[in-house]
Amino acid sequence: MKKIKPLLFIAMFFCFCQQGMPQTVNWNALEDSKHIITAGIGWDYSVSFSLGYAYQLKTNTPILLTSNFSIPSGEKLLDDFKTKIGGQVVFWNRSHLKGSIALNGIYRRFENPLVQLQNFGSELKGVLGFYKPKWFVAAEVGFDKAIVSDFTHSDTFKDTIFTTVKDGWYKPSSGGNFMYGLQTGYSSKQSDLTLNIGMVTTQDFKTTPLVPYYLMLGYNLRLH
16 A cells, blocks of 8 residues: 555646646737736647737846636636746847747646645756747747645645645655657737647656647737
């Protein structure tokens, strides 16, 4: 029975480390827009929905402060959710070729009849692409890391599966996903339609999530 808890943790963790909706922007269409409102739908372990907001700082180098909230589809929408807050900066800025880095802090919640999990983690993503005012295409590579997780097991779990299990905070020795793929989009005067597609693998490169692909369709509204 002692093996059940580590196995449960691994299984839960694969569900827990969803990539979530990214902040995908056309850097050559931003101009002097201060506010960006984002919405999206996609396949990210399950069908998920996202809302986000970004604020562009007045700097020589394009910098966005970003926040995002995403939930998977289901009967109880707020049982599982993911929040991200962070920023994006362009580190390589040419006329049409641009490279950017995004760093986010993450809080996640996951619940089923056996356990409730809370997790704090981080996400690092790099993007390199070709940007025009009306369209763009870029490659993206990222790493989503779970840093510390809190387990609250249900009475059902304690009574029928593992009677001596302990609730509390745990620091996993491993627990992260690499993602790599493509992003593209079409931009009009004040809005962008974006598409992200790619693959996910765990940090040990030996296993993959149940569904090792992601596909996300997004919409950005740019306001001055």
